Amino acid sequence: MKRMLAILASLTFASSLAAKPVYEKQDPPRRLNALQSAKAEANYQKYCSLCHGADRQGYANDHAPSLRSKSLFESGVPHAILRPLSYGREGTAMAGYLDEVGGPMDLDEVWDLTYWLFWQSGAERVRLSENPVAGDISKGEAVFKQHCTSCHGEQGEGVNAPALANPSALAHNKDEFIRYAIVNGRDGTPMKSFYGILSDQDIDNVTAFLRSKARHQSQSSVPLRALPTPEQYIVNPQGADPQFTLTDDMYVSSADLHQALQDKKRMILLDTRVPSVWQRAHIEGAIPFPYYSDLDDKLAGLPKDVQIVGYCSCPRAATEHVIRQLRDKGYSKTAVLWEGIFGWMNLGYPVTRADGIIDEADAATH
Ligand code: HEC
Ligand code: HEC
Numbered sequence: 001m002k003r004m005l006a007i008l009a010s011l012t013f014a015s016s017l018a019a020k021p022v023y024e025k026q027d028p029p030r031r032l033n034a035l036q037s038a039k040a041e042a043n044y045q046k047y048c049s050l051c052h053g054a055d056r057q058g059y060a061n062d063h064a065p066s067l068r069s070k071s072l073f074e075s076g077v078p079h080a081i082l083r084p085l086s087y088g089r090e091g092t093a094m095a096g097y098l099d100e101v102g103g104p105m106d107l108d109e110v111w112d113l114t115y116w117l118f119w120q121s122g123a124e125r126v127r128l129s130e131n132p133v134a135g136d137i138s139k140g141e142a143v144f145k146q147h148c149t150s151c152h153g154e155q156g157e158g159v160n161a162p163a164l165a166n167p168s169a170l171a172h173n174k175d176e177f178i179r180y181a182i183v184n185g186r187d188g189t190p191m192k193s194f195y196g197i198l199s200d201q202d203i204d205n206v207t208a209f210l211r212s213k214a215r216h217q218s219q220s221s222v223p224l225r226a227l228p229t230p231e232q233y234i235v236n237p238q239g240a241d242p243q244f245t246l247t248d249d250m251y252v253s254s255a256d257l258h259q260a261l262q263d264k265k266r267m268i269l270l271d272t273r274v275p276s277v278w279q280r281a282h283i284e285g286a287i288p289f290p291y292y293s294d295l296d297d298k299l300a301g302l303p304k305d306v307q308i309v310g311y312c313s314c315p316r317a318a319t320e321h322v323i324r325q326l327r328d329k330g331y332s333k334t335a336v337l338w339e340g341i342f343g344w345m346n347l348g349y350p351v352t353r354a355d356g357i358i359d360e361a362d363a364a365t366h
Contacts, residue, residue, distance in 0.1 A: 020195055021183060023126035029077060029115050040116035043109060046292045047097060047274075050321060051314060056120065058189065061317035062093045063160045066189045073123035075180040081114045083172040088276060090168040091342070092158065093314035095274035102224050102276035104290065128176035133207040140209025143202045151190060156213060161191065170214035179207045222354035224279055228287045230301025235285035239266040242307050244335055250323070251316075251338040257309055258349050268302065270310040272319045273341075281351045283311065283341065291318035295325055308334045315340025 032040060045054065051064035058066035066072070072080065086103075088096035097103035098110050105113070118125075144156070152158060156165030163169065164178075182203050185193035194203060242265035244252045260267065261284075269286035271278045278288040289298060289310070302308070308331060312318035319336045326334050337344065345351060 023074075023128070023180075026125040026127045028125060029118060031119070032112055032115055036112045037116055037119075039109070040112040043105065043113050044116065047104070050291060050318060051093065056117070062314040063158060063162065064093070064314075065162055066186060067117055068121050069186040069188050070121055070123040071181065071184045071186045073118050073121040074126050075128055075177050075184075077118045077123075077125055078111070078114050079172055079174075080177055081117060082110060084169070085114060086110050087168065088274075089163070089166050092163055092166065093312075095313075096276040097274060098276070101222075102279040103274050104292070126180075128174060128180060130174060131176070132211070133175040133179055133204050135201070135204035135206070135208030137205070137209050137212045139202070140205035140207070140212075143198060143206040144209055147194070147198065148206070156210065164210050165213035167215055170211065175207055175211055178210055179203060182206065222279055225354070227275070233268050233287055233301050234303075234306055235261070235267050235269060236264045237266060239264045241266055241333075244307070246335050247338065250320070250336050252309055252335040254337060254339045254344045254347050254349055257337060257344075266306060268306050268308045270308060270319070270322065271341075272310050272312045272322045277313070279354055281341075281345075281353045283344065284350070284352045286311070289322060291321050293322075295329065299329070302331075304331055304333070306333065309337060310334070311337035311341050311344070313340050313342050315343060 044056075048067070049060065051061040052058055052067045053060035053064075056066065056068040058064055058068075067081075084094055086096055086098035087101060088094050095103070097105045099106050144152075145154075148156075148164075150159075151161040152164050157163050158166070181191065182198075183193060183195045185191050198206070242256075242260035242263075244256055244260070246252055267285075269283055270289040271282050271286040272289055272291045274290055275288040278286070282288075291312070308323075308326065310319035310323050316336050316338070319340075323334045323336050339347065341351070
């Protein structure tokens with residue numbers, strides 16, 4: 001009798017829950033040869049480990065996600081890796097690394113790094129449908145408010161998790177990719193599986209709600225401007241030196257930097273992000289000085305007696321990395337912008353934008 005009941009109970013349970021979707025497997029992508037693999041790994045350490053961690057575990061800085069979760073690589077290769085890696089995610093610390101948009105890597109390198117990450121993850125690729133997921137947007141919004149905002153933010157802007165309402169992410173992540181993450185979670189990260197916690201219908205509803213946040217994406221590549229030459233490094237070369245009071249001997253506030261620029265003080269501004277995002281928007285006069293630069297190549301034209309202020313968007317990690325190296329080389333008049341460039345923009349201070357880039361500030365919600 002007991003056994004009967006148990007069987008009955010399990011049958012009822014099974015029938016109230018649709019079977020977990022089964023996905024067709026896809027052939028693995030090409031393998032890298034030893035040389036390509038070594039180069040990809042070196043590129044990973046040089047360009048990515050600062051935020052995604054030396055071991056691809058994520059969360060070394062800002063809320064850079066894990067780059068080793070099987071679930072991500074099952075559902076996301078190549079698009080969900082290659083796209084953000086090449087073109088970046090507008091309004092987040094994730095910049096575009098492809099040379100086409102002003103980044104340091106060529107097309108072969110971004111493909112090889114994508115596949116290197118895939119092979120490291122040990123995942124098997126699944127085939128995802130291209131079809132949109134149908135759902136009730138307003139019901140999906142209610143699900144989102146109840147279950148998702150604590151990590152993904154009230155507006156899906158990302159608090160300590162990726163920005164789900166991000167226009168560049170939504171422009172490339174298909175509905176099934178989003179649903180896959182919700183159904184399967186991301187192993188080894190705080191993103192748990194919502195399978196069995198939310199009904200299948202609610203999973204579709206919240207997917208449809210996230211999709212409804214997509215909007216026309218601003219141009220992903222902009223006409224590239226020429227990089228400044230050493231003669232152009234100093235802002236207000238005739239001005240007096242600013243007298244900053246640094247917090248923790250390191251940080252200058254946006255308000256103080258803005259005031260010093262208004263007072264035409266003499267300074268050098270270093271944009272320590274990937275140059276592709278400098279191309280899109282930067283504080284006027286700032287020079288690209290990416291966090292992965294070989295310092296010895298970059299010091300020409302960088303005098304020690306001029307106040308240097310660096311900034312990035314993560315919001316400080318990349319700049320701190322650069323400024324500490326400069327201090328080791330005897331550059332003592334150096335500081336890090338506390339709020340980072342998104343904080344600066346959110347305070348309403350001006351930036352120089354590439355033609356066609358108008359949205360960056362409202363995308364910059366964190
Ligand atoms: C300055 C910090 C930083 C660096 C350096 C960085 N990333 Fe990111 N990356 C982020 C953040 C933050 C996000 C999440 C953005 C968001 O909210 O959507 C992200 C997102 C991603 C995603 C999307 C993952 C997902 O789950 O959707 C991929 C793929 C990625 N990064 C790959 C790379 C690679 C490869 C490199 C090196 C070439 C790199 N990143 C360098 C901060 C960084
Ligand atoms: C406890 C925190 C937390 C909660 C609650 C949460 N998430 Fe996540 N979510 C994350 C983290 C962290 C990631 C990134 C994981 C990684 O490192 O790959 C993520 C990733 C995702 C992704 C993949 C995004 C991308 O660009 O790769 C989707 C889609 C997603 N979550 C949807 C949801 C939805 C919908 C809900 C509510 C039903 C939800 N999440 C609730 C923490 C959370």
